Amino acid sequence: MFADRASIIIRSGKGGDGHISFRREKYVPDGGPNGGDGGRGGDVIIRVDDGLNTLIDFKHKRKYSATDGEEGGNKNCRGKDGKDIVINVPKGTVIKDAASDKVIIDMSGDLKEYKILTGGRGGLGNQHFATSTMQAPKYAQPGKPAKEMEVVLELKLIADVGLVGFPSVGKSTFLASVSNAKPEIADYHFTTLNPHLGVVRVDEGKSFVLADIPGIIEGAADGAGLGLRFLRHIERNKLLIHVLDAASVEGRDPIEDFYIINKELEKYGEKVANLPQVIAANKIDAIVDDTEPVDIDENGQFIYPEHESVIDRLKNEFEPKGYKVFPVSFATGEGVKDLLSYVYDKVTEIKAGKQETIFESEYDPDIYLAPADEPFEVTYDEKAKEYVVEGPKIEKMLGYTNLESEKGFMFFQKFMKDNGILRELEDMGIEEGDTVRLYGFAFSYYKN
DSSP: OOOOEEEEEEEOOOOOOOOOOBOOBTTBTTOOBOOOOOOOOOOEEEEEOTTOOOOGGGGTOOEEEOOOOOOOOSTTOOOOOOOOEEEEEOTTEEEEETTTOOEEEEEOTTOOEEEEEOOOOOOOOGGGGOOSSOSSOOOOOOOOOOOEEEEEEEEOOOOSEEEEOSTTSSHHHHHHHHSSOOOOOOSSTTOOOSOEEEEEEEETTEEEEEEEOOOOOTTGGGTOTTHHHHGGGGTTOSEEEEEEETTOTTSOOHHHHHHHHHHHHHHHOHHHHTSOEEEEEEOGGGOOOOOOOOEEOTTSOEEOOOOOOHHHHHHHHHGGGTOEEEEOOTTTOTTHHHHHHHHHHHHHHHHHTOOOOOOOOOOOHHHHTSOTTSOOEEEEETTTTEEEEEOHHHHHHHHHOOTTSHHHHHHHHHHHHHTTHHHHHHHTTOOTTOEEEETTEEEEOOOO
């Protein structure tokens, strides 16, 4: 069974508490503190498994937890670290925060492993708190808390070319005949209930990955039929083969079908709508010329009126708009070789000037779920006439965020607001045009 979306709950391990103990040895009546530190909590790690192609396993198990760190012991013994938990996903899985729908990480490209939640630090034992005035501290630091959140996993297939078109136009037949994929094929609507991937070998050393996207119908981008569920798989394609029923076997107009499908792609998103398309005018073996004769010539042959063929109609409609039309029969193989050669050349050309589609990270759980006791400090540097903001949470955020991109800068502004930093700057009397410095970055303050 294929599954391309799942929701799971992940939890890192809590840090072990520091220990309170004192030396109790013979001839050492007033032994000092010897409480050990707590162990680190386990991390939650996402790892790509090239052997997986579905998220079905996540339908049966929804909670994934690393283990907690152990409490420290006496005699300065450190507690054992918690065990990390590794969650295996197929390549192309996009992981989002369930609450905000923001992208955490896209497990694509060269990325094979990602630590999504860090375990809590272990607390310090009482040995660390001895001073000249307090030689027997009865205090140890508790371990940092675990982090827990719900995430959504979305599998977006990684294919060079996507097959789109109404149900029953022959997409599955095409995929099965030109690749190693084995989709179910039958002559009724929605035979394909799952997307299928196949490798198409055009010639020696020439190949591309082709995905059959299940039938998209009118209203698909609004959730009608199965389209909304599968439109996401088009997002990584370099090019689309738009399959039309040139024979109008089911009585539909192929030109109208083309515009209906493209309207759904536009509604889903500009990126999908702007993908290059090639038209495969399928079922030419089933085209019937039902034109009535108008006369009989001197040899007794019927005379038919001049008229525009279906293929001529399609070419006249679409080729001036930049869509190449290939008359084909997926059943007999007619015209398929020319179509595949053209698609391979086009994909190769696009790949040369375009990187793989990887969705940009918008949310870092380790920043947003950091314990509230990770402080920040806002001060005013009289000499430099600058406000200075510092703190481990801020330093981590700056290391993660690309402030040169518009999206990254918006993320930065929201972080400053959500964490109360802007409010504290305003309470200190900051005015528009004043400079704020954060670990080597300087910004002019302007109120929205």
